[in-house]
Amino acid sequence: MNRNQLTLLNTLGLFSMTAILFIGFILQFVLNELPCPLCLLQRVGFVMVAFGFMLNVVYGPQSRHYGVVLIGALYGIATSLRQVSLHVIPGTPGYGSPIFGMHYYTWAFVLFAITVFGVAVILLLTNKDESHESYNITHFGRIVCVFAIVVVALNVIATFKKSER
Incomplete structure (x- = not known):
């Protein structure tokens, strides 16, 4: 797998993890349901996964970022x-409320398990010799990084704003 494919x-x-956080954030207000403490911990797991992907997007794919x-x-698997x-x-x-028949925490477990499997496959298909190539972040990568930062900030603000009530 070459570097462009990995990028x-x-x-x-990163976009997928950000979309999951954004959907949880939107449903929180549309359905007027406050996330429970375990749901918030699962969101922390999604943020951690997104951060690892963001490191790969910004600095280039590295095995420690996959770590x-x-x-x-x-x-996230443990909390969900x-x-x-x-x-x-x-x-x-x-x-x-269930989303397509499953609750958020059940979806979280499934998505975290898919993430583990996907990263394992990526690591199996990655050629170590390509790590010395120069790397430049793409325009699409920059946009997704900014979107991720905004969504995480909104989640943090909503968490602390809701806890004040």
């Missing part, structure tokens, strides 16, 4: 699995 995959990964992605995804286990007992209501 595109990392940019799409950040994997740590964030494993953290904890919440799934709280609501797995029959008759126990889920928290929040």
